[in-house]
Amino acid sequence: MTELDNKLATVKYSPDTVSHLKPCDEDCRECMSKCCTYICPAGVYEWSSEKQKLIINFENCLECGACRIVCEKQSLEWEYPKGTKGVTFKNS
Amino acid sequence: MENASVDIIVVGGGPAGITAAITAARKGLKVLLIERGKFCGAKNMFGGAIYTQPMKEIFPDFEENAPLERKTAEHRYAILTESEGTIVSYKNQKSRSSSYSVIRAKFDRWMAEEARKAGVVILEETLVTCPIVDSDYVVGVKTELEDIYAKAVIIADGVNSILAKQLGMRENLDTKEVALSVKEVIKLDKEKINDRFNLNDGEGCIMEIFGSSMLGELGLGFLYTNKDTISIGLGVTLNELVENKQKAYELLDTMKHHPVIAPLIKDGELVEYSAHLIPEGGFKKIPKLCANGVLIAGDAAMLVNNLNWEGTNLAMVSGKLAAETAVEAIKKDNVSEENLSEYRTKLDNSFVMKDLKAYRNLMSAAHKRNKSFFGFYFKKINEFFEMFTSTDSIPKRTKYFRFIRDFFFERNILEIFKDMWGVIKILWGILYDRVR
Numbered sequence: 001m002t003e004l005d006n007k008l009a010t011v012k013y014s015p016d017t018v019s020h021l022k023p024c025d026e027d028c029r030e031c032m033s034k035c036c037t038y039i040c041p042a043g044v045y046e047w048s049s050e051k052q053k054l055i056i057n058f059e060n061c062l063e064c065g066a067c068r069i070v071c072e073k074q075s076l077e078w079e080y081p082k083g084t085k086g087v088t089f090k091n092s
Numbered sequence: 093m094e095n096a097s098v099d100i101i102v103v104g105g106g107p108a109g110i111t112a113a114i115t116a117a118r119k120g121l122k123v124l125l126i127e128r129g130k131f132c133g134a135k136n137m138f139g140g141a142i143y144t145q146p147m148k149e150i151f152p153d154f155e156e157n158a159p160l161e162r163k164t165a166e167h168r169y170a171i172l173t174e175s176e177g178t179i180v181s182y183k184n185q186k187s188r189s190s191s192y193s194v195i196r197a198k199f200d201r202w203m204a205e206e207a208r209k210a211g212v213v214i215l216e217e218t219l220v221t222c223p224i225v226d227s228d229y230v231v232g233v234k235t236e237l238e239d240i241y242a243k244a245v246i247i248a249d250g251v252n253s254i255l256a257k258q259l260g261m262r263e264n265l266d267t268k269e270v271a272l273s274v275k276e277v278i279k280l281d282k283e284k285i286n287d288r289f290n291l292n293d294g295e296g297c298i299m300e301i302f303g304s305s306m307l308g309e310l311g312l313g314f315l316y317t318n319k320d321t322i323s324i325g326l327g328v329t330l331n332e333l334v335e336n337k338q339k340a341y342e343l344l345d346t347m348k349h350h351p352v353i354a355p356l357i358k359d360g361e362l363v364e365y366s367a368h369l370i371p372e373g374g375f376k377k378i379p380k381l382c383a384n385g386v387l388i389a390g391d392a393a394m395l396v397n398n399l400n401w402e403g404t405n406l407a408m409v410s411g412k413l414a415a416e417t418a419v420e421a422i423k424k425d426n427v428s429e430e431n432l433s434e435y436r437t438k439l440d441n442s443f444v445m446k447d448l449k450a451y452r453n454l455m456s457a458a459h460k461r462n463k464s465f466f467g468f469y470f471k472k473i474n475e476f477f478e479m480f481t482s483t484d485s486i487p488k489r490t491k492y493f494r495f496i497r498d499f500f501f502e503r504n505i506l507e508i509f510k511d512m513w514g515v516i517k518i519l520w521g522i523l524y525d526r527v528r
Binding site for chain 1: 128129130133134135136137195196197216217218219235236251252254264265266267270272274275276277321323330333334337338339340341342345362363364365366367368369
């Protein structure tokens with residue numbers, strides 16, 4: 001387990017079966033910085049050079065919205081998870 | 093608007109939304125509060141502490157009834173370099189305008205319960221997908237399940253405010269105008285917290301941590317004592333994280349290992365990790381605050397004073413004023429933008445806009461001069477104390493001269509003048525009100 005995994009293991013989630021985060025694959029391929037991969041505080045975005053697209057670990061999303069703002073192409077389709085889904089903070 | 097099923101819909105169960113809802117309900121209106129989390133507070137996060145005086149205005153008995161952690165008795169300001177630290181502390185156990193550390197999952201839930209008692213209907217686990225607009229008036233909201241109509245809608249859906257964006261009332265945020273905050277809540281025995289922070293039972297300590305060499309030029313760390321946990325975290329503007337390719341949680345780990353911080357949280361167990369955005373655009377980035385049938389309050393309206401770490405209080409005051417304005421407008425049966433603009437006037441006359449206006453130059457100056465304010469001078473403070481406290485058989489006068497020589501050697505006089513000019517500009521902006 002990485003340090004981040006240890007942190008995320010403390011967070012309570014009700015994950016959805018589909019992602020609420022939808023990047024534009026074509027824009028991602030062109031994106032130079034791929035800054036979402038290091039900005040996201042939950043490590044949701046991983047670049048797969050094999051598939052040439054982002055792998056989205058959306059079930060770890062803390063719903064902060066940082067990825068939406070930093071997206072270089074401003075093409076990330078970002079919405080909140082459905083009402084019954086997503087993160088529940090209990091001690092913060 | 094004959095098909096309105098309620099008088100006011102409030103979107104978002106945080107301090108702004110709950111205050112708006114309870115204010116309108118106390119005036120006898122039918123209010124529906126919609127929250128996407130499992131309960132109000134489930135998606136909310138801050139440092140943090142809530143302020144006694146603004147809380148009392150809405151919840152007069154909160155000190156007896158609300159789930160509070162510790163009453164702030166001490167403020168510490170820690171200026172850190174990689175291996176050193178200078179700490180200034182201010183202690184006042186009898187402060188009248190004090191604050192309390194709280195856990196939002198418990199505290200916001202309590203506020204929502206009070207609103208429910210006042211007659212607010214709360215719809216939880218429900219996401220508002222978009223506003224309903226009819227003939228240029230906002231007349232309700234769409235949720236995942238149904239369309240709900242109201243005479244007025246108050247938007248308090250937080251820093252990302254998708255609704256304000258959909259209505260075209262807010263522009264896209266720039267990475268300079270938002271900070272990413274990550275936080276850890278760490279479990280520690282109550283006694284250990286008392287001992288380590290020199291506190292009596294029930295007393296709390298707030299630490300502001302300046303540590304540019306670790307946290308990025310505009311990064312700020314924070315530490316709050318709760319009953320038997322410690323909230324530790326930091327906020328860094330997004331543009332800095334992007335430019336330096338940094339991960340916020342790694343900066344937090346570095347800060348946690350600093351020799352000044354590490355002993356305070358030693359042997360603590362991580363209870364919960366969380367993240368949130370903080371609006372930092374200030375006065376210049378406040379969006380349009382009302383339109384036909386709709387008002388915006390709290391973080392959604394970017395109402396955060398980032399110098400004094402105030403947000404929840406601005407949220408509550410704006411929520412209250414938005415609700416009061418909406419109630420008056422509904423009574424007059426006229427919720428036009430013109431009629432609702434009274435909200436902006438009320439905010440302008442309150443400390444909310446006065447403070448934000450006074451600090452309007454702060455962030456741009458901080459962004460411009462950040463390397464000096466947060467890097468050079470903070471480093472020099474620590475170097476001064478290192479020089480002053482070291483006993484090494486070198487004559488004092490030699491040491492003082494060396495310190496002064498290095499000061500001007502490391503930073504040329506023009507830069508120092510520019511720094512001073514930056515400070516003067518900020519102070520002038522705070523003390524002299526030229527923007528009307």
